[in-house]
Amino acid sequence: VTPERTVGRLTQYRRILNELVTEGIECIHSHQLALRAGATAAQVRRDLMVIGAAGSPKKGYRCISLLQNLAAFLDPPSGQKVALVGLGNLGLALLSYFRGRRPGLEIVAAFDTDPEKVNAVANDCPCHQMTELDAVIQKEQIRVAILAVPASAAQHVGDRLSLAGIRGIVNFAPTALHLPPTVFVENIDVTMSLEKVAFFASKKT
Amino acid sequence: VTPERTVGRLTQYRRILNELVTEGIECIHSHQLALRAGATAAQVRRDLMVIGAAGSPKKGYRCISLLQNLAAFLDPPSGQKVALVGLGNLGLALLSYFRGRRPGLEIVAAFDTDPEKVNAVANDCPCHQMTELDAVIQKEQIRVAILAVPASAAQHVGDRLSLAGIRGIVNFAPTALHLPPTVFVENIDVTMSLEKVAFFASKKT
């Protein structure tokens, strides 16, 4: 029962802490972390509470032990494999974006209907045809999927992913997915975001 | 003082209503709209309240008049022009994704540092060099920008956009932007979303 927002911020903190460590910084105060993460100091402390991290009033939090706490909390014991469905412009961009970004959370299989893409290897990742979706996911024990297909296909593919054993989906298609509650869905709707920004931009002076 | 979440959902309703109209459907009930949008009926009705839409218990809401209400509420009188900064894989994918998607909200200018991309035209959109950023934005009266540059450059570019008169930014860089409150910022952090999904996926049975 960990709040969703908190989990999101914790991943941000981890990213920032990794930067800090490479910069050679050992300790950090909540308000410094907050500044970098775009949050408040109280928010940071409360978030860190849920992972049981301890800081000292004197020096703040030790970066390295915080990273250990975060990893223990966020990461499953063994790494997570990710499947990517849809190798259009967006899918390809995501593939290259995630390549080598986070060890332990890698895209290990891609799927597309286009025969030209199938059996090719893009960014070290093999592309299969859609008919193999279930087989590959089950053989590789993949639990997380990125859905980058047209809206018209999203529900159908989502159903298949769910049946194949997928437990979490990042959905880029601008459609609501109706899936059993055993699947966690995060929607990224870039059109919605752009329209939202356009709306609030027009309200600003 | 309209809630941010509501604005986001209103844009979804509009998308759905457009589909319905092309399907030839004239009226719709709140629970039907809710189903398509992945919300609840009460939520839909409350959202529609803020735009002053009226439905009848008999037939629900008339799609066409709802669309008119939505446009009157969401859209500024004249269209919004959008600038895209960063033509890497992601930037290019976004450019092709948005092409012709929404009249009145178009990407009219792109910017990149890569000399090979500058002065080219991708998807009907001219690419300028970064030095022209301020001039083009001011001449074209652009108010909204999409930031698709590496995290290391995001703050710098954000500052320039803000100074050039941009009032809303969709930020794809995994960094918090520190900008004056005259600029509305929406962050889309795909790494965060993927990690969030991986976390909750590993908690599901």
Add this chain to the structure above:
DNA sequence: GGATGTGAAAGTCTTCACAGCG
């Protein structure tokens, strides 16, 4: 009867404020 419109309740998330400690 079944849907809308909406005040009020419930829930969720963030911020405040302060005790306690180094």
Add this chain to the structure above:
DNA sequence: CGCTGTGAAGACTTTCACATCC
């Protein structure tokens, strides 16, 4: 003294529930 850890208050969102109307 300034920062951490955290109960309590506050702000924001969603859901409930019901009067009202076709």
